[in-house]
Amino acid sequence: MDNKxxxxxxxxxxxxILSQRLSELCGKGPALxxxxxxxxxxxxxxxxxxxxxxxxAELEGAGRDEDKLAYHRxxxxxxNCLLVEQKNGNYADTMMRQFYFDTWHxxxxxxxxxxxxxRIREIxxxxxxxxxxxxxxxxDLIVRMGDGTPVSHAKTQAAxxxxxxxxxEFFKYDAVDEAMVAAGVAPASxxxxxxxxxxxxxxxxxxxxxxPSPDAWMQKGGKQGVHSEHLGYLLAExxxxxxxxxxxxx
Amino acid sequence: MxxxxxxxxxxxxxxxxxxxxPEIPVISVVDLGIVREVAVADDGACVVTIxxxxxxxxxxxxxxxxxxxxxxxRGIEQVELRTQLSPAWTTDWMSEEGKAKLKGYGIAPxxxxxxxxxxxxxxxxxxxxxxxxxxxxAVAKPTVVCPNCGxxxxxxxxxxxxxxxxxxxxxxxxxxxxxxFKCH
Numbered sequence: 001m002d003n004k005x006x007x008x009x010x011x012x013x014x015x016x017i018l019s020q021r022l023s024e025l026c027g028k029g030p031a032l033x034x035x036x037x038x039x040x041x042x043x044x045x046x047x048x049x050x051x052x053x054x055x056x057a058e059l060e061g062a063g064r065d066e067d068k069l070a071y072h073r074x075x076x077x078x079x080n081c082l083l084v085e086q087k088n089g090n091y092a093d094t095m096m097r098q099f100y101f102d103t104w105h106x107x108x109x110x111x112x113x114x115x116x117x118x119r120i121r122e123i124x125x126x127x128x129x130x131x132x133x134x135x136x137x138x139x140d141l142i143v144r145m146g147d148g149t150p151v152s153h154a155k156t157q158a159a160x161x162x163x164x165x166x167x168x169e170f171f172k173y174d175a176v177d178e179a180m181v182a183a184g185v186a187p188a189s190x191x192x193x194x195x196x197x198x199x200x201x202x203x204x205x206x207x208x209x210x211x212p213s214p215d216a217w218m219q220k221g222g223k224q225g226v227h228s229e230h231l232g233y234l235l236a237e238x239x240x241x242x243x244x245x246x247x248x249x250x
Numbered sequence: 251m252x253x254x255x256x257x258x259x260x261x262x263x264x265x266x267x268x269x270x271x272p273e274i275p276v277i278s279v280v281d282l283g284i285v286r287e288v289a290v291a292d293d294g295a296c297v298v299t300i301x302x303x304x305x306x307x308x309x310x311x312x313x314x315x316x317x318x319x320x321x322x323x324r325g326i327e328q329v330e331l332r333t334q335l336s337p338a339w340t341t342d343w344m345s346e347e348g349k350a351k352l353k354g355y356g357i358a359p360x361x362x363x364x365x366x367x368x369x370x371x372x373x374x375x376x377x378x379x380x381x382x383x384x385x386x387x388a389v390a391k392p393t394v395v396c397p398n399c400g401x402x403x404x405x406x407x408x409x410x411x412x413x414x415x416x417x418x419x420x421x422x423x424x425x426x427x428x429x430x431f432k433c434h
């Protein structure tokens with residue numbers, strides 16, 4: 001597959017899988033305000049998914065559209081990072097996953113607003129304001145939960161530690177990523193990682209949380225289609241209708 | 251067909267100014283700044299360029315159908331809708347009239363921008379600008395005026411409201427909760 005198409009699909013997969021995870025909390029948020037926020041963030045991510053998939057499908061020109069890409073592929077075809085498929089867990093887990101992702105997403109999308117591909121630049125410009133809002137919100141909540149009660153602090157620290165090993169994948173570039181860097185599309189890994197670490201460190205400082213070691217061992221495999229067991233269950237629910245009634249439409 | 255050929259772009263804009271936003275019916279798609287461009291060809295075919303407010307805004311399809319429907323009703327048979335992402339939609343494009351109508355409807359209009367994209371694009375040191383955009387306390391909270399009593403003694407109660415474009419506030423003076431159309 002063409003590197004650019006593969007790269008676009010990864011971005012769409014990240015947004016779609018996290019959107020689906022957040023949608024699972026619709027009607028189940030810990031408070032009404034949180035419920036609305038989670039689903040609205042999910043909606044933003046779903047909109048961004050459509051922009052990535054549409055562009056990938058156009059370049060591919062093989063008759064697949066955004067719906068086929070979302071519903072007609074199996075787990076190994078999805079190249080999202082492992083972080084976004086992790087389960088919602090308790091609310092500290094949900095928000096820590098979001099905060100780690102939002103921080104990467106914000107600096108990544110920010111870099112893409114300057115990239116060499118006009119269409120990608122447009123998608124990034126459109127997404128940046130949404131992503132900014134997401135990160136401000138998740139950062140605020142991490143501070144409130146980390147610098148909260150002893151119970152909320154302990155749960156937030158546990159979430160930070162547990163999810164840490166899934167954050168290395170953002171910056172571990174493979175051949176597709178490197179080809180996109182060379183083509184002037186993708187931002188280089190190191191500066192992006194430095195920005196990510198600096199922001200996480202800032203927020204953790206205010207949240208009285210201990211940041212795990214940047215040199216810790218990191219999980220990988222999502223970008224290659226090797227996923228944790230959670231993705232299959234997620235897809236089984238998301239794709240149920242198309243699997244049971246192939247080709248059905250609204 | 252001759253009648254259609256005589257239609258001016260001004261006329262089309264005027265018609266579109268009557269197409270209500272499906273979620274906030276007091277303002278039109280023109281007030282919102284969703285319609286970016288209107289072109290009428292010599293043969294009467296009409297091309298309307300629209301831009302989405304939020305990437306995942308569920309109202310966009312309804313808006314697209316409403317725009318097409320409104321023009322067909324007026325006898326324009328060939329209507330083409332184009333979606334344009336860039337420049338990205340901003341609440342700055344909302345007309346003053348639209349803001350006044352929002353306020354009259356009980357929704358506080360947007361008071362500032364969430365992040366200035368044009369600045370980011372121009373700046374050579376984009377990385378630093380980006381970090382500043384999410385530093386806690388670095389961005390001044392907007393002064394949101396209560397649409398019911400005019401007090402600025404208000405507080406944000408929820409960062410998201412009934413739609414992606416709104417947040418929830420409450421007024422300490424008249425004690426009423428209200429929707430705020432977020433800056434974007």
